[in-house]
Amino acid sequence: MLDADHPREACGVFGVWAPGEQVANLVFYGLYALQHRGQESAGMAVTDGRGVLVYKEMGLVSQVFDEPTLATLQGHLAIGHTRYSTTGGSRWENAQPAFKTNAAGGGIALAHNGNLTNTGVLAESLAAEAADGDGAGSALRSSSDTDVMAELLAREADLSLEEAIVRTMPRLEGAFSLVIMDERTLYGVRDRHGVRPLCIGKLPGGWVIASETAALDIVGATLVREVEPGEVVAIDSHGLRARRFAPPEPKLCVFEHVYLARADSTLGGQSVHQVRRALGAALAVEAPVDADLVIPVPDTAWSAAAGYAEASGIPFGEGLMKNRYVGRTFIQPSQTMRQLGIRIKLNPLREAIRGLRLIVVDDSIVRGNTTKAIVAMLREAGAREVHVRITSPPVRWPCFYGIDMPTRAELVASDLLTDEVASYVGADSLGYLSLEALTETAAPPGEGPDGLCTACFTGNYPIPVEAQVQGKELLEGLAPQR
Secondary structure (H helix, E strand, O other): OOOOOOOEOOOEEEEEEOOOOOHHHHHHHHHHHOHHHOOOEEEEEEEOOOOEEEEEEEOOHHHHOOHHHHHHOOOOEEEEEEEOOOOOOOOHHHOOOEEEEOOOOOEEEEEEEEEEOOHHHHHHHHHHHHHOOOOOOOOOOOOOHHHHHHHHHHOOOOOOHHHHHHHHHHHOOEEEEEEEEOOOOEEEEEOOOOOOOOEEEEEOOEEEEEOOHHHHHHOOOEEEEEOOOOEEEEEEOOEEEEEEOOOOOOOEEOHHHHHHOOOOOEEOOEEHHHHHHHHHHHHHHHOOOOOOEEEEOOOOOHHHHHHHHHHHOOOEOOOEEEOOOOOOOOOOOOHHHHHHHHHHOEEEOHHHHOOOEEEEEEOOOOOOHHHHHHHHHHHHOOOOEEEEEEOOOOOOOOOOOOOEOOOHHHOOOOOOOHHHHHHHHOOOEEEEOOHHHHHHHHOOOOOOHHHEEOHHHHOOOOOOOOOOOOOOOOOOOOOOOO
């Protein structure tokens, strides 16, 4: 990834139950709409009622699947996944969906968005069961929490998959939005905190479960509702049914609204685009500055920059052009290209910014390196002043719930004041949005700010984490856990 100044995305999941439709094609387009959530690997599992076929590979959705491959994936039910690694390294064995065979010989496929915080404990439990001769499933093949979850389900040999899900989910700690399938039924599951999104859509002849509503739109599905925190939904020939495995304690990740989700999605009944516009407007009130032009860092800051411009009365314009064909590639750049860095992805519109005082709106600063490069690039292109405005508070704590953020020591704002960060990135000024404004704007209707996870800003982790997880040392000063 060239952009180290934003959190690396979570993952995208998509499932379809639609007899008579080309479900593999629907999953392909659904994953294509969710490509922003993960660019390391893609895969899908399909069934015709007799067996489950899994196909997965490293790369983008369009690199993994072509028409001949999709033509071999026939059936009435399918799930898919596009991945960015959190638990488990970036290698084929950890690509999803995960597949297991239970004691009865049936197939189980599972795709996961999120991150468990007790993977090690669960893996040790599975190993102990296997050593005692009690394990009915297959051995763990990867280091991912997804493989652990699939194995737990496979070992519930005396239960239907639905009952196995209901029994197993309370054992899991952390964030998980899942699509699961066997030869007959599609399941959607969301952890009791609802940290990661998951929604249900209706097709004329079937159903869809997806990470974001934008993926429903692309396949022509109509949004029915979100999967509730602590809920399991099942879809088969009898239609849609739902049951709870835990009481809901909503803690939707606020970064979904800030950065992760597509602007054309809705979360918690709110348009992501409208929330980002409102964040930009609030930022204009909290961090005003005299300038000639407001420009976004494309693409996720477009809505916020428009909101800032409207609220401030300063014109909105383009100042950076993004190469939208820069995705994950297996061709390593030369040393010269590495030195050019962010220019591979962004290039300034020199005539549009020369001699102007700029307000550069972005959604977050993580390490600071990319922001520093952008500021330098704009100055080289002739900008007279560069004022950076961020539509979130300083990121000071790593995420353990499905977003890849660095250790606390690598977060530029972890031990620097705002003026010091401004000096580091070379900006004339820097302004962050307050936590209060962010949570008041992004909070789902009827839930209020307490319905959001803000751990990366506050260090208050709603789901307990150990002092060292995934190499992300919390160092000293861990905030109290709630």
